[in-house]
Structure formats: structure tokens, C-alpha cells
Amino acid sequence: MKKEYIDLLKKKCGEDNFRKIEALNNEKMHDFVAKYIELCNPEKVFVRTDSPEDYEYVRKMAVEQQEEKKLATEGHTIHFDGYYDQARDKSNTKYLLRPDEVLGSDINSEDREKGLMEVHGILKDSMAGKEMIIGFFCLGPTDSEFSISAVQITDSFYVAHSEGILYRSGYEQFRKLGDSGRFFRFVHTAGVLENGVSRDVYKRRVYIDLEEEMVFSTNTQYAGNTVGLKKLSMRLAIKRASEEGWLTEHMFLMGVYNSDKSRKTYFTGSFPSACGKTATAMLEGEKIVGDDIAYLRQIEGKIKAVNVEKGIFGIIRDVSRDSDPAIFESLTKPGEVIFSNVLKDLEDNPRWLNDGRPEPVEGVNFSGEWIPGKKGPDDKDVPYAHKNARYTIKIADLENCDENLENPEGVEVGGIIYGGRDSDTNMPVEQSFNWQHGILTQAATIESETTAATLGKEGVRTFNLMANLDFLSIPIGRYIQNNLDITDGVENPPLIFHVNYFLRGKDGDFLNGIKDKHVWVKWMEKRVNGEVDALKTPCGYIPLYEDLKQLFKEVLDKEYSKDDYEEQFTLRIPERLAKKERILKIYHTKVFDTPHAFIKELEDQRKRLEECRAEHGDYVSPFVFSGGKH
Numbered sequence: 077m078k079k080e081y082i083d084l085l086k087k088k089c090g091e092d093n094f095r096k097i098e099a100l101n102n103e104k105m106h107d108f109v110a111k112y113i114e115l116c117n118p119e120k121v122f123v124r125t126d127s128p129e130d131y132e133y134v135r136k137m138a139v140e141q142q143e144e145k146k147l148a149t150e151g152h153t154i155h156f157d158g159y160y161d162q163a164r165d166k167s168n169t170k171y172l173l174r175p176d177e178v179l180g181s182d183i184n185s186e187d188r189e190k191g192l193m194e195v196h197g198i199l200k201d202s203m204a205g206k207e208m209i210i211g212f213f214c215l216g217p218t219d220s221e222f223s224i225s226a227v228q229i230t231d232s233f234y235v236a237h238s239e240g241i242l243y244r245s246g247y248e249q250f251r252k253l254g255d256s257g258r259f260f261r262f263v264h265t266a267g268v269l270e271n272g273v274s275r276d277v278y279k280r281r282v283y284i285d286l287e288e289e290m291v292f293s294t295n296t297q298y299a300g301n302t303v304g305l306k307k308l309s310m311r312l313a314i315k316r317a318s319e320e321g322w323l324t325e326h327m328f329l330m331g332v333y334n335s336d337k338s339r340k341t342y343f344t345g346s347f348p349s350a351c352g353k354t355a356t357a358m359l360e361g362e363k364i365v366g367d368d369i370a371y372l373r374q375i376e377g378k379i380k381a382v383n384v385e386k387g388i389f390g391i392i393r394d395v396s397r398d399s400d401p402a403i404f405e406s407l408t409k410p411g412e413v414i415f416s417n418v419l420k421d422l423e424d425n426p427r428w429l430n431d432g433r434p435e436p437v438e439g440v441n442f443s444g445e446w447i448p449g450k451k452g453p454d455d456k457d458v459p460y461a462h463k464n465a466r467y468t469i470k471i472a473d474l475e476n477c478d479e480n481l482e483n484p485e486g487v488e489v490g491g492i493i494y495g496g497r498d499s500d501t502n503m504p505v506e507q508s509f510n511w512q513h514g515i516l517t518q519a520a521t522i523e524s525e526t527t528a529a530t531l532g533k534e535g536v537r538t539f540n541l542m543a544n545l546d547f548l549s550i551p552i553g554r555y556i557q558n559n560l561d562i563t564d565g566v567e568n569p570p571l572i573f574h575v576n577y578f579l580r581g582k583d584g585d586f587l588n589g590i591k592d593k594h595v596w597v598k599w600m601e602k603r604v605n606g607e608v609d610a611l612k613t614p615c616g617y618i619p620l621y622e623d624l625k626q627l628f629k630e631v632l633d634k635e636y637s638k639d640d641y642e643e644q645f646t647l648r649i650p651e652r653l654a655k656k657e658r659i660l661k662i663y664h665t666k667v668f669d670t671p672h673a674f675i676k677e678l679e680d681q682r683k684r685l686e687e688c689r690a691e692h693g694d695y696v697s698p699f700v701f702s703g704g705k706h
């Protein structure tokens with residue numbers, strides 16, 4: 077270690093913590109840690125290794141410092157983010173780029189030098205009087221081809237605690253990394269706290285420095301902005317993956333059984349926030365590996381995936397014993413859970429929106445003391461819990477945790493599911509003709525009606541390719557090309573599917589029940605294993621009525637009528653064509669490196685749709701299409 081650091085680190089860290097840092101024989105890491113200790117100027121520093129004592133210290137301090145409060149059930153705590161700090165802040169999240177670098181107009185950026193100066197100014201003395209925590213983690217299972225080492229500096233015990241739940245400890249791995257190893261770096265300060273929440277949200281920044289593989293986050297607590305290893309690391313990993321020929325995706329990873337449970341097929345799934353992604357990964361009777369982020373690699377001619385995380389930071393709303401039994405059960409039994417931005421009722425129980433119980437009449441929530449009819453500082457009605465309220469749990473604590481969660485080799489992906497929130501265009505489930513057709517017409521064209529998971533207006537239809545647009549750190553065209561290339565040389569690539577859980581009928585009501593997604597998933601499992609045929613439409617393959625009827629009976633014990641099938645699987649040609657126009661316009665005006673194959677694939681689909689319309693009209697019943705072995 078450089079001489080000039082030794083005194084500084086010893087003074088701030090104390091002997092024990094100093095030794096923990098010194099033992100990591102990595103000069104780049106020492107430089108990083110010393111630089112930010114000097115700049116942020118904490119009163120003291122805690123270094124978290126992989127030991128259970130260190131884990132417990134962080135957990136205990138989160139409560140002692142009142143960033144979390146204990147709830148009635150053993151192991152449960154609650155954390156509040158500020159009234160204006162309830163979601164990812166897209167407008168203040170920026171890539172720091174040199175003048176000659178371009179990512180494209182849909183990706184927020186800032187001049188690197190200017191941005192670094194600004195954020196360093198905000199960080200200066202930001203931890204005065206506070207304790208800094210330095211944590212070492214591993215993205216992906218440890219000791220794996222997929223592993224990435226990462227170090228997090230934060231002044232928030234809530235953030236450090238969340239990371240302990242969500243990520244694998246990586247101190248030992250850092251030791252093995254040695255001096256030459258690369259790692260991701262995150263620096264976070266919650267800034268000045270007032271009533272336990274970040275006061276100066278106007279100085280909220282999330283700045284990403286791709287060159288140094290480092291992200292800064294200031295004056296915010298919401299985990300999507302602060303937990304470095306989550307969405308911040310994703311941006312760094314997308315860049316690194318692009319350089320190295322693999323993929324970082326906004327995907328769950330789950331194992332789906334056949335009917336007698338003699339076979340398990342792994343699926344990944346990419347959905348924008350709050351579109352049923354976690355609920356799919358947690359389907360009763362199936363197995364979960366992950367609910368949010370996956371790394372995919374081609375290994376020995378197969379597509380393999382791992383969960384980058386080992387926990388869930390899930391939305392908690394509309395979760396009841398009836399709708400999501402597996403999640404509900406894990407959130408109500410004793411065990412380690414951090415709830416955020418739900419209501420703490422008078423008995424210290426967490427209450428979230430639409431939890432299947434009578435609404436609470438009093439409590440404390442993200443706005444302070446709450447009673448019905450309360451108005452917020454912006455004069456808006458304050459619901460008893462926030463729509464983007466969350467829970468943080470370990471996957472290993474779930475009964476449906478998959479045995480391969482920690483498998484360093486990952487699991488083979490049989491199918492990939494893309495979805496969005498779409499009221500009028502796509503059918504509940506469709507399969508693409510092949511890999512390229514799926515990536516280009518289904519994944520690269522995802523649109524979703526906005527939700528409470530990001531700040532801003534809800535219900536606006538927005539383009540979000542692969543549900544990954546918010547996190548892209550490379551130009552869109554290159555990202556699409558990487559997705560096309562990953563299966564080069566793979567004999568049997570995963571099948572690609574598209575789902576829509578939010579389709580509505582003429583009267584505006586949802587056409588499907590909340591549990592119907594299980595049927596679609598089971599149908600996809602059968603398709604991957606060649607057990608059912610399909611109908612060929614201009615846009616892809618769809619299920620036969622008889623197969624769904626049987627699955628509805630088997631999975632949900634429900635009768636599925638021909639009328640329901642016909643309404644749900646009618647090809648809505650005007651809406652499909654309108655979507656194509658919207659998407660092509662985006663690619664023509666905002667994307668500078670669209671792969672040629674994309675335009676051709678969309679144009680071919682347009683032609684097929686127009687021919688179909690000439691023959692059958694605007695709205696085409698699924699019974700028109702022919703079946704067979706597709």
C-alpha cells in the first residue's frame with residue numbers, strides 16, 4: 077500500500093478495519109478507497125468482510141441509526157425513502173462521456189469532466205460525522221466464469237444491509253483477485269438526513285463513469301438509485317459484456333416443470349418494471365433462480381444463465397394470500413425481510429396496497445403519520461402505502477428456491493420470454509418463428525405503459541427494448557446485434573416468446589385473470605420440449621385452443637371457453653401496424669446504428685400482416701390460422 081494512504085486509513089478505519097483493507101493486495105482498490113475516504117471525510121470507516129459478525133453489525137446498525145425500524149414479526153424491518161425519492165430517477169441518471177463518445181439520443185449523458193467535478197463537489201465532506209461502510213461483493217455466483225467483483229462505499233446502513241441480502245459476499249474473492257483484477261466500484265451518500273430521509277433531493281445524482289467502471293450516487297436512498305450492485309452495476313456490466321461477447325439482461329430466471337414434475341426447463345424473462353416479472357418467477361409450484369438480472373453466455377454450444385443477485389427487491393402491491401401465495405407466505409412468516417415504503421400500522425405490521433385485508437385507518441408511511449384523506453406536500457392524496465413499495469428478501473429463504481441458484485456453471489436456457497404492459501395490441505402469448513425474428517420483432521420492439529417504478533407520469537406508452545433501455549450503456553444497434561450474435565453456432569437456441577398479461581377487451585376490462593400467466597408458461601414449457609403444435613400467424617406461432625383448454629383445466633382447474641380464446645387470440649391488425657409505425661419511427665429518428673436485418677424483419681412482417689388483412693379483414697380470429705407441426 078502507498079505510504080501516504082497508511083496514516084489516513086489507519087486514522088479513519090482503526091487497526092482492525094485497516095488490516096481488512098490491507099489484506100486485499102490490490103493497489104487500484106487501495107487508491108480507490110483512500111481517495112473517497114479523503115473526499116467524503118467520514119468520522120469512521122467500517123470494512124465488511126464475508127464474516128457473519130460483519131453482516132450482523134450492518135444489520136444492527138441499520139436499526140440503531142433508525143434507517144430501519146423493527147416490525148412486529150421477528151426479523152422484519154421497515155425503511156422509508158423520502159416523499160420525493162420513491163423510484164429510480166431517470167432524468168438525473170447520466171453517463172459521463174468524453175466529447176467524442178456517443179451513445180445515442182435516447183440515452184442520457186453528461187460531459188465527463190464536468191460531471192465528475194460536479195459529483196465530487198457534492199461528495200466532498202458528505203460523510204462528515206457519519207460512518208462509512210465499505211463492502212465487497214460478487215455479482216453472479218462466486219468462483220464462476222460469470223463472477224464480477226465489486227466494491228461498494230456507502231454511508232447508509234440500509235443500503236449496506238440490502239446489499240448483504242441481495243448479493244453474494246465477495247471479500248475472499250477479492251483476496252484471490254490479486255493486483256491485476258478488474259472490479260466495479262460504487263460510491264453512495266444519502267447526504268444530509270432529515271427525519272431519517274435524504275433532505276437535499278435536488279442534489280440527487282446517479283453518474284456512471286464507464287471508463288473507470290465506477291458509479292456515483294448522491295442524496296437519495298431508494299434502492300434502485302443507491303444499491304450499486306443492482307441497476308448501477310447493470311449499466312457497467314452491459315458495457316463489459318459487449319466487449320467480451322456475452323449479455324447482461326433485465327431478466328428473471330426460473331425453472332418450469334412439466335405436469336408430472338419429471339422434467340424442468342429453465343426460462344429467462346424480460347419485462348419492464350411492474351409488469352408481472354417477479355410474479356412470473358414466483359409462480360406456485362415452479363422454481364425461482366432470480367427475479368431481475370441475469371448474465372447470459374454461450375458455453376459449449378449452449379446458452380447458459382446465472383442470477384446476478386441472490387435476493388429479491390420486489391414490488392409489494394396487489395400481493396395477497398390468494399393472488400400470490402408463495403410471495404405472501406414468505407412476507408408474513410418470521411425471517412429477514414426489509415419492507416420499504418409500505419405503511420407501518422399501530423400494531424407494527426406492514427400494510428401494502430391491495431393486500432386482501434381491510435384498509436388500515438392509521439399508521440406511519442413515507443409521508444410521516446398517516447390517516448385516510450391525508451394530502452402530501454404537493455397537495456396530492458397520499459395512499460396508505462406507496463405503489464412502488466418494496467420488500468427485500470433472500471431467495472435461499474424461499475421454499476421455491478431452485479437448487480442451481482449458486483451453480484457456478486449456470487443453467488441452460490430453454491426459452492426466453494419478453495413482455496410489456498399493453499392494453500390493446502399483443503396476444504397473451506406468442507412464439508417467434510426463430511431467434512432472429514424473436515430478437516428483432518418481439519424483444520427490440522417492446523413497448524410498455526409506464527408505471528410507478530420510475531418517477532414521472534404513469535400510463536404513457538414508452539419504447540423499452542428488451543426492457544433494458546434504462547440501463548443501456550452502449551448504442552442500441554450494437555446491443556441488438558450482440559443479442560443476435562450470442563447464438564451464433566448454437567444448434568438449438570432457446571425459443572423466444574412474447575407475453576402480454578394486460579390485454580383488455582372492448583369494454584376496457586382485462587381479458588385475463590392474474591393467474592392465467594401460469595397457463596402461458598406451461599404452454600411455453602411444452603413448446604420448448606416439442607410436446608404441442610401451434611398455429612402460424614403473420615407474427616408468430618400461437619397456441620391451439622384444445623391445448624390451452626387442457627392446460628387451464630390442469631393448472632387452474634378452470635374451464636376455458638372458445639369465446640375467451642377467440643377474443644384473447646384475435647390478431648388485431650390495425651394495432652399491430654400502428655405499433656410497427658411507432659417503433660420504426662423511433663429507430664429511424666433516434667437510433668443511429670440500427671442493424672439492417674431489423675428493418676427488413678419488420679417490413680416482412682408488415683407485408684404478411686397486410687396480406688392477411690386483405691384476405692380476412694382487420695381483426696382475425698385465431699380459428700382462421702392453420703395448425704401443424706411448427
Ligand code: SPV
Pocket residue numbers: 163164299300301306307348349350368389529
Ligand atoms: C425495476 O424497477 O426494474 C426494479 C427495481 O427492479 S429498481 O431497483 O428500482 O430498478
Ligand code: MN
Pocket residue numbers: 326349368
Ligand atoms: Mn428490474
